Amino acid sequence: MSSMSNLGFDLMAHELAHQWFGDKITCGSWADLWLNEGWATYANGIAREMVQGKPQFIDFLKTCNERITRNTDGAVFAYDTNNVNNLFFGDMRYRKGAKVLHLLRWELGDDVFFNATRNYMANAALCYGFAHTVDFKEALELESGQDLTDFFDRYIYKEGWPTITTEWHRLPAGKVTLAISQVTSHPSVSFFPLKIEYRAKGENKDTLFIVDHSMGNQNAIVDLGFKVEELYFDPNFWLISKDIMVEGLHLDLTGITLFPNPAHHTLNIYVEDEKVNELFIYDVQGRLILEEQINTPTNNIIPIDVSSLANGLYTIKVNTEDKSLLSKFIKSALP
Numbered sequence: 001m002s003s004m005s006n007l008g009f010d011l012m013a014h015e016l017a018h019q020w021f022g023d024k025i026t027c028g029s030w031a032d033l034w035l036n037e038g039w040a041t042y043a044n045g046i047a048r049e050m051v052q053g054k055p056q057f058i059d060f061l062k063t064c065n066e067r068i069t070r071n072t073d074g075a076v077f078a079y080d081t082n083n084v085n086n087l088f089f090g091d092m093r094y095r096k097g098a099k100v101l102h103l104l105r106w107e108l109g110d111d112v113f114f115n116a117t118r119n120y121m122a123n124a125a126l127c128y129g130f131a132h133t134v135d136f137k138e139a140l141e142l143e144s145g146q147d148l149t150d151f152f153d154r155y156i157y158k159e160g161w162p163t164i165t166t167e168w169h170r171l172p173a174g175k176v177t178l179a180i181s182q183v184t185s186h187p188s189v190s191f192f193p194l195k196i197e198y199r200a201k202g203e204n205k206d207t208l209f210i211v212d213h214s215m216g217n218q219n220a221i222v223d224l225g226f227k228v229e230e231l232y233f234d235p236n237f238w239l240i241s242k243d244i245m246v247e248g249l250h251l252d253l254t255g256i257t258l259f260p261n262p263a264h265h266t267l268n269i270y271v272e273d274e275k276v277n278e279l280f281i282y283d284v285q286g287r288l289i290l291e292e293q294i295n296t297p298t299n300n301i302i303p304i305d306v307s308s309l310a311n312g313l314y315t316i317k318v319n320t321e322d323k324s325l326l327s328k329f330i331k332s333a334l335p
């Protein structure tokens with residue numbers, strides 16, 4: 001039986017969803033409460049998406065993300081089931097539960113995610129009975145063919161979320177470079193692999209693109225075909241995260257692009273339409289600090305490990321097949 005203190009849209013959608021997530025299948029233990037409350041909360045979001053429209057759905061997801069990331073710790077799975085306030089903690093069981101479902105939908109796609117949920121609801125071993133977290137995981141794995149053990153560990157059983165820093169820089173000919181790194185809010189998870197959606201705007205164009213953020217301190221180059229004026233992180237709020245967007249300093253004097261700039265671990269060098277043969281790095285006193293010969297001349301991105309350099313301003317000289325190019329970069333500790 002659902003009891004309602006008002007007849008507002010959101011509460012009605014949530015309580016109706018409990019006909020399925022709660023009544024048709026009851027959580028197998030209090031520790032699995034998110035199967036009831038995370039799902040009823042997400043069903044409220046889906047009701048907004050289907051009935052009210054996308055802006056109302058985005059607003060719902062944004063609010064969930066803000067509420068979740070007020071807490072640096074806390075798991076979706078309820079380990080302490082003796083304390084009612086902790087058990088029914090809205091930011092974890094309800095909102096993070098809902099956002100984990102949204103993230104699964106993003107990772108697996110609509111067809112797999114919703115088919116798996118229908119199969120779970122129709123499973124004769126579960127319906128009109130009860131289910132544990134692992135039963136829902138199995139339904140997703142059966143439909144997707146993927147092992148979701150790591151995903152459930154990070155998002156259901158362990159704690160925290162990532163802050164993603166994206167330093168971006170325009171390249172000539174409609175390209176952008178992205179240097180992506182993350183720190184996590186809780187030591188139980190050291191890294192969250194993510195499929196990140198970005199929105200790029202410029203020259204009256206507006207497009208979405210995806211970067212797989214599968215490792216730390218990652219660099220990507222994306223060919224968008226127009227001059228990007230604005231870049232937005234995760235505009236559809238698929239992720240549970242905070243983000244920092246940094247537009248890289250434009251220190252290139254000559255047609256060399258250096259990114260990220262300031263550089264922390266890796267400095268990437270990119271020269272449009274020229275093959276790089278060798279490069280030299282000098283400090284402010286003009287002393288040669290680093291020299292690198294490129295055995296196979298290339299106009300791809302050349303990564304240079306600058307982690308051992310002292311913080312400060314450096315000059316870089318790049319020799320291509322027919323010219324020398326100079327530029328400057330800053331080495332700094334992570335912001």
Ligand SMILES: [Zn+2]
Pocket residue numbers: 014018036037040
């Ligand atoms: Zn509820």
